[in-house]
Amino acid sequence: MDYATLLQILDSTLRLTVPLLLACLAGLFSERAGIFDIGLEGKMLVAAMTSGSVAFLTGSAWIGLAAGIGASLLWALMHGIASITFRGNQLISGVALNFLASGMTILVAQAAFGQGGRTPPLAGSARFNEVALPLADTLRGVPVIGPFYADVISGHSLLVYIALLCVPLTWWVLFRTRFGLRLRAVGENPAAVDTAGISVSRMRFTAVLITGVLCGIAGAYLATALQAGFGREMTAGRGYIALAALIFAKWRPWGALWATLLFGFFQALALRPDVVPIPVAALEALPYVLTVLVLAGFVGKAIPPRAGGEPYVKER
Amino acid sequence: MRQIPRWADVVLVPLISLLLAAICATLVILAIGQDPVEALNTMVTGALGSAYGWGYTLYYTTSFIFTGLAVTVAFHAGLFNIGGEGQAQLGGLGVALALLFVPWPHWTVALLGAIVASAAFGAVWAAIPGWLQAKRGSHIVITTIMFNYIAYSLIVWLLVDVLRPPGQAEPATARFAHGIPALSDIPGLNLVFTQGIPANISLFLALLACIGVWALLWRTPLGYEIRAFGKSEPAARYAGIRPVRTIMIAMALSGALAGMMSVNNVMGESGRLMQNASEGAGFIGIAVALMGRNHPFGVVLAALLFGFLYQGGAELGLWTSIPIELRIVIQGLVILFTGALDHMVRMMLSLVFSRRKVA
Numbered sequence: 001m002d003y004a005t006l007l008q009i010l011d012s013t014l015r016l017t018v019p020l021l022l023a024c025l026a027g028l029f030s031e032r033a034g035i036f037d038i039g040l041e042g043k044m045l046v047a048a049m050t051s052g053s054v055a056f057l058t059g060s061a062w063i064g065l066a067a068g069i070g071a072s073l074l075w076a077l078m079h080g081i082a083s084i085t086f087r088g089n090q091l092i093s094g095v096a097l098n099f100l101a102s103g104m105t106i107l108v109a110q111a112a113f114g115q116g117g118r119t120p121p122l123a124g125s126a127r128f129n130e131v132a133l134p135l136a137d138t139l140r141g142v143p144v145i146g147p148f149y150a151d152v153i154s155g156h157s158l159l160v161y162i163a164l165l166c167v168p169l170t171w172w173v174l175f176r177t178r179f180g181l182r183l184r185a186v187g188e189n190p191a192a193v194d195t196a197g198i199s200v201s202r203m204r205f206t207a208v209l210i211t212g213v214l215c216g217i218a219g220a221y222l223a224t225a226l227q228a229g230f231g232r233e234m235t236a237g238r239g240y241i242a243l244a245a246l247i248f249a250k251w252r253p254w255g256a257l258w259a260t261l262l263f264g265f266f267q268a269l270a271l272r273p274d275v276v277p278i279p280v281a282a283l284e285a286l287p288y289v290l291t292v293l294v295l296a297g298f299v300g301k302a303i304p305p306r307a308g309g310e311p312y313v314k315e316r
Numbered sequence: 317m318r319q320i321p322r323w324a325d326v327v328l329v330p331l332i333s334l335l336l337a338a339i340c341a342t343l344v345i346l347a348i349g350q351d352p353v354e355a356l357n358t359m360v361t362g363a364l365g366s367a368y369g370w371g372y373t374l375y376y377t378t379s380f381i382f383t384g385l386a387v388t389v390a391f392h393a394g395l396f397n398i399g400g401e402g403q404a405q406l407g408g409l410g411v412a413l414a415l416l417f418v419p420w421p422h423w424t425v426a427l428l429g430a431i432v433a434s435a436a437f438g439a440v441w442a443a444i445p446g447w448l449q450a451k452r453g454s455h456i457v458i459t460t461i462m463f464n465y466i467a468y469s470l471i472v473w474l475l476v477d478v479l480r481p482p483g484q485a486e487p488a489t490a491r492f493a494h495g496i497p498a499l500s501d502i503p504g505l506n507l508v509f510t511q512g513i514p515a516n517i518s519l520f521l522a523l524l525a526c527i528g529v530w531a532l533l534w535r536t537p538l539g540y541e542i543r544a545f546g547k548s549e550p551a552a553r554y555a556g557i558r559p560v561r562t563i564m565i566a567m568a569l570s571g572a573l574a575g576m577m578s579v580n581n582v583m584g585e586s587g588r589l590m591q592n593a594s595e596g597a598g599f600i601g602i603a604v605a606l607m608g609r610n611h612p613f614g615v616v617l618a619a620l621l622f623g624f625l626y627q628g629g630a631e632l633g634l635w636t637s638i639p640i641e642l643r644i645v646i647q648g649l650v651i652l653f654t655g656a657l658d659h660m661v662r663m664m665l666s667l668v669f670s671r672r673k674v675a
Contacts, residue, residue: 091396110639295454
C-alpha cells in the first residue's frame with residue numbers, strides 16, 4: 001500500500017467517522033444523564049429522511065439540516081416521555097422507536113416522492129459541499145505533511161469540521177460548566193441532585209434533547225453531505241456501532257473521537273477490497289466483528305454511569 | 317400509584333396498549349393520505365377472509381411463536397435478546413446443511429434432523445453473545461445486534477460463494493430432497509385448506525414448544541433458577557445459582573427456539589435456503605413477547621395477531637398504495653406501548669379504578 005492509497009483510506013475514514021462521532025457524542029450526553037439510548041439509529045434515520053426531503057424541496061441544505069434536527073428532536077422527545085415521564089424500559093423504548101423510524105421513513109418518503117422509499121438525488125446547494133481549508137493548495141508541495149493536509153484534513157463538508165469541534169465543546173460543557181456537573185450527577189446519583197433542589201426530570205430531558213440535536217446533525221450529514229439523498233435504512237447500524245464506541249470510549253468525549261476514528265477506519269477498509277484481500281461479505285461484516293472483539297477484549301474495565309437505565313422515582 | 321386488579325393488569329393493559337397502537341397507526345395512514353377503513357378491510361379480507369389467507373396467517377404465526385418464545389425465555393433471565401433475527405438465519409443454515417449433506421431415508425427422520433440442526437446452530441449463535449456477557453462483560457444488547465449483521469453477511473457469503481449450485485444465478489442453495497407436509501396435505505384439514513398453503517405441520521411443533529417452555533420455566537428447577545436470576549442477580553447468586561451457567565443456558569435455549577423457526581420457513585415453505593429467509597421474524601419476536609406478557613400462552617395469541625398483521629400488511633402492499641412497511645410501523649408502536657409505555661397505561665387504568673371505588 002503506497003502513501004496515496006493510505007491518504008485515500010484516511011480521507012474516507014474521516015468522512016465515515018463523522019456520523020459515528022456525532023451519534024457517539026449524542027449517546028454520551030444521554031447516558032451520562034442516566035438514560036440509555038438504543039434509539040440513536042432511529043433518530044439518525046428520521047433526520048436523514050427529513051433533511052433529504054426538505055433539502056430537495058427547498059434547495060437548501062441548511063433548511064434540510066434544521067428540519068432533520070427537528071425530526072430527530074421529536075423522536076428524542078418520545079424517548080424522554082417514555083423513559084423519564086412514564087419510567088418505561090429505556091432499552092425497549094429505544095428499540096421501538098428504531099422500528100418506528102425504519103417504517104415511517106419509508107412510508108413518508110414513498111408518499112412524498114413515490115420512488116420506493118428513497119428521496120430524489122440532491123445537487124448543488126441542497127447538499128453540504130466540500131470546502132477547501134486555507135493554504136491547502138499552497139502547502140500541497142510540502143513532503144508527507146502537505147498531501148496529508150490537502151487531501152485528508154482539507155476538502156470536507158462544513159459538517160465534518162462542526163462534528164470535530166463538538167468534541168472539545170462536549171468536553172467543556174460536561175466537565176467545565178455547572179450544567180455539565182449537574183448532568184453527570186444526574187447519571188450517577190439522581191437523589192443527590194434532587195436534594196440540591198434541581199429537577200432530575202428536567203436535567204434528563206435536556207440531555208435527551210441534546211442527544212436529539214446531535215443525532216439530527218448526524219442524520220442530515222448522511223443524506224446531504226456523505227451521500228446525495230436519503231436511501232432506505234441508510235444508517236446501516238451506525239447508531240449501534242456508535243454505542244459500542246461509547247463503551248470503548250468509557251463515556252468520555254476525547255475517547256469518543258478516538259474510538260469512532262477507529263471504527264471509521266474499519267468502515268473505510270471495508271470499502272477497499274483491493275487493499276484488504278478477503279471476500280466482500282467478510283469485509284462488510286468486518287466493522288461488526290471488530291466491534292464485538294473490541295467490546296469483548298480491549299475495553300478494559302468500562303464503568304457506565306451508575307444510575308444508567310434506572311428511572312428516578314422521587315421519594316414521598 | 318394505586319394497585320389495579322390482576323385481571324385488569326393481565327387483560328386490559330395489553331388490550332388498551334393495542335388500541336393505542338391501532339389509533340396511532342390509523343393516524344399514520346391518514347397522514348400519508350390513505351384510507352384507514354379500506355386498509356383494515358383489505359387486511360381482514362386478505363388475512364382472515366379465506367382459508368387461503370388463513371394458510372398464510374398461520375404460517376407467519378408459526379414463525380412468530382418460535383421467535384416470541386425465544387425473546388420470552390431470555391427476558392425471564394433478565395436478558396434482552398435482540399439477536400433473534402441472526403439466530404433464525406443461522407438456524408436456516410443448520411436446516412440447509414442437514415438436509416443437503418445427510419441422505420435421510422424418510423421425511424420424518426429428516427424433520428428430526430432439521431429440528432436438531434436448526435436448534436443447535438441458533439443456540440450457538442446466541443450462546444456466544446451470552447458467553448461474552450457472562451465472562452467478558454460485553455453488553456448483550458449490542459453484541460446480539462452485531463451478531464445479526466454478521467449473520468446476514470455470513471449467509472450472503474455462503475449462498476453466493478459456497479452453497480450455490482453451479483449454473484444457478486440466484487443466491488440460494490439447491491432444493492432439499494425432503495420437505496414437510498403442509499396443513500393442506502393432512503387428511504381432514506385438506507377439506508378446509510383446498511389450495512396449497514405455506515402453513516405446515518411445524519405449527520404443531522411451535523405449540524409443543526410453547527408447552528415445553530411453560531413446563532420448563534414454571535415446573536423445573538432450571539426454570540426456577542432462570543426466573544430467579546432474572547428477578548435479582550445478587551439474590552440468585554446468594555442462593556447459589558451460578559450466573560455464567562444460567563446466562564449461557566437461557567441464551568442457548570433462546571437461540572435454539574429462534575433457530576427452530578427455520579423448520580417452518582426454510583424446510584417447510586421454500587424448500588431451500590434463500591437470502592434473508594427470516595424476513596424480520598426475529599424482531600417481531602420482541603413485540604410478540606411483550607404483547608404476550610412473556611407467557612407462552614400469551615405468546616400464541618400475540619403471534620396470531622402479528623400473523624394477521626403480517627399477512628394483512630402483505631395484502632396492503634399488493635392491493636393498495638400503502639407500502640408493506642406499515643407492518644414495521646405497527647410493530648414499533650406495539651413495542652412502544654406494551655414495552656415502554658406500559659406504566660402510562662397502568663396509570664390511566666388506576667385512575668379509572670380508583671374513581672369507581674369512590675363512587
